[in-house]
Amino acid sequence: MVNVSIDITEQPIEVDIDIVPSLHEVVIEIDENGGGGGGVDPATQTEVNAGIITNKYVSPATFDGAQKWNSKFNQPSGTTSEYIRGDGSLATFPSIPTSGIPGGTATGTNTYALTIAGVTAYNVNDAYVVRFTNANTGACSLNINGLGAINISKNNVVPIVGGDIAAGQQFIAIYDGTNFQLIGVAPNQMFAFVTNADSVTITKGQVVYAFGAQGDRMSVKLANNSGDATSAKTIGVVFSTSIAANGTGYIITQGVIDGLNLGAFNPGDTLYLSNTNGQYTATKPYAPNHLVYVGIVERANAGNGQIYVRVQNGYEMDELHDVSAQNPNLNDGLFYNSVTALWTARAGTKSDVGLANVDNTSDANKPISTATQTALNAKENTITAGGSLQYFRGDKTFQNYLIVAADGALYTNTGNTTSNRVLSILIPANTYTANSIVYFQMLTTKTLTNGAYTVRTFIHTSAGVGGTQMSLTTTTGATQLLTRIERIFQVQVANGTGNGTRGLTGTTNAQTEVANAAWTVQTSVIDWTQTQYLNIFLQNASALDTTAINAVILYRF
Numbered sequence: 001m002v003n004v005s006i007d008i009t010e011q012p013i014e015v016d017i018d019i020v021p022s023l024h025e026v027v028i029e030i031d032e033n034g035g036g037g038g039g040v041d042p043a044t045q046t047e048v049n050a051g052i053i054t055n056k057y058v059s060p061a062t063f064d065g066a067q068k069w070n071s072k073f074n075q076p077s078g079t080t081s082e083y084i085r086g087d088g089s090l091a092t093f094p095s096i097p098t099s100g101i102p103g104g105t106a107t108g109t110n111t112y113a114l115t116i117a118g119v120t121a122y123n124v125n126d127a128y129v130v131r132f133t134n135a136n137t138g139a140c141s142l143n144i145n146g147l148g149a150i151n152i153s154k155n156n157v158v159p160i161v162g163g164d165i166a167a168g169q170q171f172i173a174i175y176d177g178t179n180f181q182l183i184g185v186a187p188n189q190m191f192a193f194v195t196n197a198d199s200v201t202i203t204k205g206q207v208v209y210a211f212g213a214q215g216d217r218m219s220v221k222l223a224n225n226s227g228d229a230t231s232a233k234t235i236g237v238v239f240s241t242s243i244a245a246n247g248t249g250y251i252i253t254q255g256v257i258d259g260l261n262l263g264a265f266n267p268g269d270t271l272y273l274s275n276t277n278g279q280y281t282a283t284k285p286y287a288p289n290h291l292v293y294v295g296i297v298e299r300a301n302a303g304n305g306q307i308y309v310r311v312q313n314g315y316e317m318d319e320l321h322d323v324s325a326q327n328p329n330l331n332d333g334l335f336y337n338s339v340t341a342l343w344t345a346r347a348g349t350k351s352d353v354g355l356a357n358v359d360n361t362s363d364a365n366k367p368i369s370t371a372t373q374t375a376l377n378a379k380e381n382t383i384t385a386g387g388s389l390q391y392f393r394g395d396k397t398f399q400n401y402l403i404v405a406a407d408g409a410l411y412t413n414t415g416n417t418t419s420n421r422v423l424s425i426l427i428p429a430n431t432y433t434a435n436s437i438v439y440f441q442m443l444t445t446k447t448l449t450n451g452a453y454t455v456r457t458f459i460h461t462s463a464g465v466g467g468t469q470m471s472l473t474t475t476t477g478a479t480q481l482l483t484r485i486e487r488i489f490q491v492q493v494a495n496g497t498g499n500g501t502r503g504l505t506g507t508t509n510a511q512t513e514v515a516n517a518a519w520t521v522q523t524s525v526i527d528w529t530q531t532q533y534l535n536i537f538l539q540n541a542s543a544l545d546t547t548a549i550n551a552v553i554l555y556r557f
């Protein structure tokens with residue numbers, strides 16, 4: 001027993017305090033015989049109720065009637081499973097599990113929700129056992145007791161991706177103040193924490209290669225397939241949103257990465273390293289570009305595409321384990337050395353092809369088979385050259401091409417009432433031989449109908465002059481604006497002697513002379529063994545007209 005005297009009035013009040021150590025209980029006895037006085041004002045009932053009793057005398061009756069004392073302590077109305085909170089209200093004690101970590105079964109897909117008794121707030125380091133009813137297909141969140149959806153991550157800050165959670169699978173979820181860290185996720189992704197050694201910021205989805213080391217970690221730069229230095233050590237794809245120059249972040253070396261811009265690709269596309277820094281292409285590259293396989297498109301989307309990353313580097317020829325070709329020379333070949341069991345780069349020799357008598361300098365040492373030699377012997381030794389308008393036929397004779405000349409240009413005669421030469425066509429010597437047929441067609445036009453026009457054709461050894469006028473020069477009427485003209489002649493003697501070249505005589509406006517075979521035949525002396533010209537003249541009856549030759553084709557039969 002400890003006796004304490006407290007002088008709070010004109011007379012001291014004795015307070016006896018019994019301390020029982022084993023029960024940690026304090027018993028306070030107040031001697032009510034103490035009285036007021038001594039100049040201390042008594043506290044009113046209102047002040048006592050409000051707890052404002054500084055430098056006030058409190059009479060026992062006033063203290064006993066205080067509302068706070070009566071309502072909070074003297075007359076509790078709760079049950080044995082309740083406690084009084086700081087605000088004076090009653091609350092039920094939370095359920096404390098006898099063993100294990102609290103948890104439950106989450107429903108939904110990707111946006112999971114579950115109920116756990118007693119959880120009223122998310123506190124840092126709180127842990128829960130969660131069984132997921134459904135597998136996830138992408139990024140996920142977890143909502144406990146409706147307190148709000150919290151993103152789920154793994155490996156500190158790595159978002160969950162499709163397939164990380166299987167239906168019926170259980171994990172431990174720990175709240176870190178921002179995310180629910182999921183413990184026990186299968187390691188279907190591999191990451192590396194790296195330093196960006198490039199001079200520019202690298203961003204999510206860009207392809208990088210191992211450059212060196214910086215800050216006790218691997219450093220990387222943007223990769224491209226244009227050379228061995230920037231492609232051979234391609235290691236992964238940037239996983240962080242961005243990594244500034246000399247900054248640090250994560251790259252993924254194997255596994256799924258999503259949230260990419262893959263609108264230009266299709267699901268299932270194979271992705272290769274591009275010749276543009278950090279990019280990939282679905283077009284397989286070939287030498288001189290280097291082949292590096294990056295991964296495969298799982299989901300093609302303009303803003304949420306997904307790739308399974310699995311980098312595989314191609315190799316140079318001299319990087320193969322059984323090839324020794326580090327310093328090749330021009331025109332070297334690869335030859336197998338049975339002693340070293342290596343393919344070696346060196347210049348080839350005659351013995352390499354198994355024919356010791358092969359010589360690339362002497363025709364006498366280039367053997368051919370008997371059958372090949374027999375076939376060569378059956379061929380023509382020489383072929384005498386023919387004319388420029390001839391071809392060598394299978395019967396070993398030269399034949400003239402069917403079309404001697406063709407001209408589709410426009411040749412006009414405007415405002416001229418005299419015969420005016422508009423076109424000359426070259427006919428090489430010996431184009432026509434005995435019994436050949438000279439056949440040509442023309443298409444003529446006239447713009448107005450002021451008068452008729454005449455088309456005349458001549459054969460001469462010079463261009464632009466007259467000569468031997470071919471039979472049946474054509475005259476067309478004033479209203480004939482389009483005329484197709486055909487002319488046919490027979491070469492009886494190539495040099496022009498004797499009967500020479502025969503055709504119908506006279507002048508007519510008939511466009512086709514076949515219908516006029518009963519007309520008188522005219523013989524012209526034309527030497528086809530020398531170069532000739534077909535000269536075409538136009539003449540208008542009216543100076544107001546424009547006449548034109550639109551097309552001429554000269555044949556040989």
